[in-house]
Amino acid sequence: MQGSRIAIKPRSLTIQVYDEVQRLIDSGALAPGAAVSIAELVRRTGVSQTPVREALARLAAEGKLIFVPNVGFRLPDAPTAKQYTEWAVSRVIVESNALRYILGPIDPRIVEDAAAINAQIRTTDFGTSAAGIRKFSELNWRFHARLITLARNSMLEDVHSRLYAMTQFSRVFLGRGIPNRHQIVQEHEVIIEELRKGDREAAAKALRDHIVDSLERDARMSDATISLRRLIRGQETDPEPW
Numbered sequence: 001m002q003g004s005r006i007a008i009k010p011r012s013l014t015i016q017v018y019d020e021v022q023r024l025i026d027s028g029a030l031a032p033g034a035a036v037s038i039a040e041l042v043r044r045t046g047v048s049q050t051p052v053r054e055a056l057a058r059l060a061a062e063g064k065l066i067f068v069p070n071v072g073f074r075l076p077d078a079p080t081a082k083q084y085t086e087w088a089v090s091r092v093i094v095e096s097n098a099l100r101y102i103l104g105p106i107d108p109r110i111v112e113d114a115a116a117i118n119a120q121i122r123t124t125d126f127g128t129s130a131a132g133i134r135k136f137s138e139l140n141w142r143f144h145a146r147l148i149t150l151a152r153n154s155m156l157e158d159v160h161s162r163l164y165a166m167t168q169f170s171r172v173f174l175g176r177g178i179p180n181r182h183q184i185v186q187e188h189e190v191i192i193e194e195l196r197k198g199d200r201e202a203a204a205k206a207l208r209d210h211i212v213d214s215l216e217r218d219a220r221m222s223d224a225t226i227s228l229r230r231l232i233r234g235q236e237t238d239p240e241p242w
Helices: 013-027 038-045 049-061 081-100 108-123 130-151 154-161 181-196 200-221 228-233
Strands: 066-068 072-074
């Protein structure tokens, strides 16, 4: 078979370094707050400083690393209970209210997309490795991000994307897997069914409850003491103590 020649480009060195640093972060080989040495990465990967610096800059732009002028790159410190709570409350405010303020009718295609992602979460064996934890976290975030698109509000989508903090908050699952996966799937299904019925308020409440319950479960795994239920549900008139 003859024809024009196809140019096959080698995989970018920057991407390869990016993937290697991401692997080190996900595996826990780099601890929270640890410095990331450019010289060590050059030695480890066998490439020049330029692709290493480009890879680290990309990771910093994504919030996975921090650049300190005159010092270099390092991992973010482990989140405090206060930071965890602030992140959780931000998610509750953005995600649940997005379902209350959907512009126009609920798009059933988006709802079924979310259901398909949830089916992947239900049937995938994530194991306990860093790669499996990352896959779960990415699928779970895709589910939530897909729900945000129901609002037809690009500014909300942008705000929500800034809340993606999987690298910091998923470390709790390393070596132990996702013990509450089936419960997460069931909670997702409740949200999906309310959306299929067209009940935005019920879907928003189900999503809020899911975020609160899920993040409190994760916090207990990391021995953090937070009271999301009291903080968030305390805004309502509810005689049931939390």
